[in-house]
Amino acid sequence: xxxxxxxxxxxxxxxxxxxxxxxxxxxxxxxxxxxxxxxxxxxxxxxxxxxxxxxxxxxxxxxxxxxxxxxxxxxxxxxxxxxxxxxxxxxxxxxxxxxxxxxxxxxxxxxxxxxxxxxxxxxxxxxxxxxxxxxxxxxxxxxxxxxxxxxxxxxxxxxxxxxxxxxxxxxxxxxxxxxxxxxxxxxxxxxxxxxxxxxxxxxxxxxxxxxxxxxxxxxxxxxxxxxxxxxxxxxxxxxxxxxxxxxxxxxxxxxxxxxxxxxxxxxxxxxxxxxxxxxxxxxxxxxxxxxxxxxxxxxxxxxxxxxxxxxxxxxxxxxx
Amino acid sequence: xxxxxxxxxxxxxxxxxxxxxxxxxxxxxxxxxxxxxxxxxxxxxxxxxxxxxxxxxxxxxxxxxxxxxxxxxxxxxxxxxxxxxxxxxxxxxxxxxxxxxxxxxxxxxxxxxxxxxxxxxxxxxxxxxxxxxxxxxxxxxxxxxxxxxxxxxxxxxxxxxxxxxxxxxxxxxxxxxxxxxxxxxxxxxxxxxxxxxxxxxxxxxxxxxxxxxxxxxxxxxxxxxxxxxxxxxxxxxxxxxxxxxxxxxxxxxxxxxxxxxxxxxxxxxxxxxxxxxxxxxxxxxxxxxxxxxxxxxxxxxxxxxxxxxxxxxxxxxxxxxx
Ligand SMILES: Nc1ncnc2c1ncn2[C@@H]1O[C@H](COP(=O)(O)OP(=O)(O)OP(=O)(O)O)[C@@H](O)[C@H]1O
Ligand SMILES: [Mg+2]
Numbered sequence: 001x002x003x004x005x006x007x008x009x010x011x012x013x014x015x016x017x018x019x020x021x022x023x024x025x026x027x028x029x030x031x032x033x034x035x036x037x038x039x040x041x042x043x044x045x046x047x048x049x050x051x052x053x054x055x056x057x058x059x060x061x062x063x064x065x066x067x068x069x070x071x072x073x074x075x076x077x078x079x080x081x082x083x084x085x086x087x088x089x090x091x092x093x094x095x096x097x098x099x100x101x102x103x104x105x106x107x108x109x110x111x112x113x114x115x116x117x118x119x120x121x122x123x124x125x126x127x128x129x130x131x132x133x134x135x136x137x138x139x140x141x142x143x144x145x146x147x148x149x150x151x152x153x154x155x156x157x158x159x160x161x162x163x164x165x166x167x168x169x170x171x172x173x174x175x176x177x178x179x180x181x182x183x184x185x186x187x188x189x190x191x192x193x194x195x196x197x198x199x200x201x202x203x204x205x206x207x208x209x210x211x212x213x214x215x216x217x218x219x220x221x222x223x224x225x226x227x228x229x230x231x232x233x234x235x236x237x238x239x240x241x242x243x244x245x246x247x248x249x250x251x252x253x254x255x256x257x258x259x260x261x262x263x264x265x266x267x268x269x270x271x272x273x274x275x276x277x278x279x280x281x282x283x284x285x286x287x288x289x290x291x292x293x294x295x296x297x298x299x300x301x302x303x304x305x306x307x308x309x310x311x312x313x314x315x316x317x318x319x320x
Numbered sequence: 321x322x323x324x325x326x327x328x329x330x331x332x333x334x335x336x337x338x339x340x341x342x343x344x345x346x347x348x349x350x351x352x353x354x355x356x357x358x359x360x361x362x363x364x365x366x367x368x369x370x371x372x373x374x375x376x377x378x379x380x381x382x383x384x385x386x387x388x389x390x391x392x393x394x395x396x397x398x399x400x401x402x403x404x405x406x407x408x409x410x411x412x413x414x415x416x417x418x419x420x421x422x423x424x425x426x427x428x429x430x431x432x433x434x435x436x437x438x439x440x441x442x443x444x445x446x447x448x449x450x451x452x453x454x455x456x457x458x459x460x461x462x463x464x465x466x467x468x469x470x471x472x473x474x475x476x477x478x479x480x481x482x483x484x485x486x487x488x489x490x491x492x493x494x495x496x497x498x499x500x501x502x503x504x505x506x507x508x509x510x511x512x513x514x515x516x517x518x519x520x521x522x523x524x525x526x527x528x529x530x531x532x533x534x535x536x537x538x539x540x541x542x543x544x545x546x547x548x549x550x551x552x553x554x555x556x557x558x559x560x561x562x563x564x565x566x567x568x569x570x571x572x573x574x575x576x577x578x579x580x581x582x583x584x585x586x587x588x589x590x591x592x593x594x595x596x597x598x599x600x601x602x603x604x605x606x607x608x609x610x611x612x613x614x615x616x617x618x619x620x621x622x623x624x625x626x627x628x629x630x631x632x633x634x635x636x637x638x639x640x641x642x
Contacts, residue, residue: 005395013425102409106467109373109403110426111395318375319366319406 003113010112011120018124022090023131031089032132035082039139042068042075047147059281061152062159062258064144075140076254079167080247084203086132087171088195090125091178093188095313100188105318118313122179122306129171137164155260158284163257166291169298170250174199176305183313202245210245214238246301249294256291265290324351326478326509327372331381334367341367343533344381349478349511354504356520357513358618359530365513366406368530369482372511373403386477399427402471406482408463412456416447416466419455423470441473442466445499461492468499479503481512485519497523517618527618531626545616548625552590554614557597558583561606571596583609 022028046067050060068074095118098104108114141160145151152160178195185191214237221231242248252265260281288295327349334342342364349355357365370376372383374390374397383389388396410419417438424434442448445465450458458466464484471479484500485493500523503510514520521527521541529537529544537544546552552575557568565585569577576588587593594611601608 004393009395009428010426013422017422101411102405102407103411105370105375105405106403106408106410106470107423107426108375109398109401109405110423111399111428112426113394319370 007113007115011116014120015124018121019127022128031086038078043140043143045069061144061156064140066258083171084174084199087174088178091175092192092195094121094179094182096182096186096188125175130168133167159257166253172302173246176302180305180309183309203247206245210241211238249297253291253294256287326351328384333380335379340533345535347528352507353525354510354523356524356527358527363530364533369480401478402474402476404467404481408467410455415452417451437473441469445469460487478509521618544621548621553592555587556612557585558610559601559606559608561604567600
C-alpha cells in the first residue's frame with residue numbers, strides 16, 4: 001500500500017525545534033561549558049609538553065588532541081566521555097518525553113507522519129552535537145595556534161577535520177541508542193539509566209571481558225607465554241570481541257587518524273610491514289582506508305539502531 | 321457518503337490481541353452537528369477516536385472522514401480535522417503562542433498567515449492576553465482552551481474532542497461548552513466523548529451511548545428519553561386561574577396532572593403539549609408565568625438502560641450494533 005504524501009512533511013520543522021530546544025537547555029549548555037574548560041586546560045598543558053619535547057614533529061597539532069600529561073588525561077579522553085554522555089543526555093527522553101508530557105497524540109494528529117517526528121528528533125540532536133563538536137574543535141585548533149604560534153599544515157587540518165566528522169558519526173551511535181531506548185521505555189529515567197549503563201559496559205567492562213572470554217575460548221599457548229607474547233588465536237578473538245563495542249571502533253579510528261604512522265589496527269602481521277619504513281607517516285587517504293571498516297561499522301550501527309527504533313515506534317500506540 | 325455527512329463509520333472494530341475494544345460500531349456525523357460519544361471508562365470511546373484519525377490501525381470495518389480513508393490518506397484527514405486529546409499536553413517551557421507556532425509550522429502555514437491565525441484563535445478562546453505566558457503556568461481550563469485554539473487556528477472542518485470537560489470546574493466547563501457551541505455555529509462538526517453525561521447533554525445534537533465496545537443506543541437525547549424511559553414529555557406550568565388543573569387534564573395526550581405548588585402544575589404527556597396548555601391558560605383568563613418542557617436526563621436514561629439490567633442490555637446492544 002502506497003502512502004499518501006511525503007514522509008518528510010514537517011521533518012525540518014521538528015529538527016529545528018529540537019535544535020533550538022537543545023541549544024537553549026541548561027543541561028546541554030553546562031556540559032558544553034565544562035568540556036570547553038577541560039579543552040582549555042588540556043591543550044595548555046599539552047602545549048607545555050610539546051614545546052619541551054617534540055618540537056620538530058610534522059604533526060604537532062594532532063598532539064593537542066592526544067597528549068596526556070601526568071595525571072591529566074588527554075583531550076581525546078574527555079571527548080570520549082563527553083560525546084556518549086551528552087548524546088545520551090540529548091536523546092534519552094525524545095519519545096517517552098512526548099508521551100509523558102502528553103504532547104505525542106496532539107503532534108501526531110497534525111498532517112505529518114511518525115517518520116518525520118522520529119527522524120527530525122534524531123537529526124536535531126545530531127545537529128546539536130555537530131555544533132558542540134565544531135565549537136570544541138575550533139577551540140582546540142585556536143588555542144593550539146595561540147600557545148605554540150606555528151600554524152598547522154594542510155594535512156594536519158585535513159586529519160583533524162576527518163576526526164571531527166568521525167566523532168559526529170560516533171555521537172550518532174549513542175543518539176540512535178538513546179532514541180531507541182526512549183521508544184522502548186516509557187519512563188525517561190529508566191531509558192537514561194539503561195543507555196548510560198550500556199555505555200559504561202562497553203566503555204569499561206567489555207574491553208576486560210573480551211580478553212577474559214578470548215582466553216577461555218582459545219586458551220593461550222604456553223610456548224608463546226614463555227616468550228612473553230600473546231597467543232595469536234587468543235589475540236585475534238579478543239580483538240573481534242572488543243570490536244563489538246562502538247567505543248573500541250571509535251578508538252581505533254582515532255588512532256589511525258591522529259597518529260599518521262599507524263599502519264594497521266590490532267595485531268600486526270609481518271606481511272603488512274614488508275617494504276614499509278617504520279615510523280614514516282602515511283598519507284591521509286591511506287589512514288582513512290585502514291580505519292574504513294571501523295567507520296563503516298559505526299555508521300552501520302547507527303543505522304541499525306535507528307531502524308529498530310523506527311519499526312517499534314511505527315507499531316506503538318500513541319495514547320499515554 | 322452524502323454531502324451532509326462528514327464522518328461515516330461502518331462495522332468499525334478494534335481488537336488488542338484477544339480483547340475487543342471496539343466491536344462493529346456504525347454511526348454517521350452530519351455537517352455542523354455536535355455528536356457525543358458517551359459511556360463509562362474503558363467503553364472504547366478513545367479507541368474509536370484514534371481510528372477516525374488514523375492514529376491507530378483499524379482491525380475491521382470502514383471509516384470515511386470527509387471523503388478520505390484515515391488508514392490510507394492520513395495526511396488529508398489530519399489536515400482537515402482538529403483533535404483535542406484526553407488530558408492534552410503542551411510544551412511547558414514554551415509560551416502559548418509558541419506552542420501554536422510549532423503546530424502551525426507542522427501544518428505548513430506561511431509565516432504571515434500563521435501569526436494572524438494564532439492571534440485570532442487565542443483571542444477567541446479568551447487567551448489573547450496570555451499569548452506570551454509559558455504554558456507551564458496555565459490552569460487545566462486554560463490548557464483545554466489552548467487545545468481548542470489549536471483546532472480553531474487549524475481551520476478544521478471537524479473537531480474531535482476527547483473528554484474536553486474532564487477535570488474542569490463548573491465555570492470552566494460552561495465556558496468550554498460555549499466555545500464548542502460556537503464551533504457548531506460556524507459550521508464545524510464536533511465529535512466529543514465524555515463520561516460526564518449531564519454536562520454534555522446540553523450541547524449534543526445526537527449521542528451514541530457506548531458500552532463494552534458497542535453502541536447501545538443512538539439518537540437525540542429526547543428520542544432516547546422516550547424510547548428508554550417511556551415517559552414522554554414533562555411540562556411545567558406556573559399560572560393563575562381557577563380550575564386550571566382540571567382543564568389541562570382534558571388536553572388530548574395528557575396522562576397525568578400533578579399539583580407541584582401553589583399555582584404550579586406538572587403535566588405528563590406523550591407529546592409536546594406546550595402550545596395547547598398555553599391556549600388553555602389564556603382561554604381560562606389565567607396569567608401564564610412559566611411554561612417549560614423538561615428534557616429527559618441522560619443520566620436517567622443511562623442508569624435506566626444499563627444499570628437496571630446490565631447483562632441483557634449488553635447483549636441487546638451487540639445485536640443493535642451488528
Ligand atoms: N494498548 C492497548 N492494549 C490492550 N488493550 C487496550 C489498549 N488500549 C486500550 N485498551 C482497552 O480498550 C478498551 C477501550 O479503551 P478506551 O480507552 O477506548 O476507552 P474509553 O471509552 O476512552 O475510556 P475512558 O473513559 O477511560 O477514556 C479498554 O478496555 C482498554 O483496556
Ligand atoms: Mg478515553
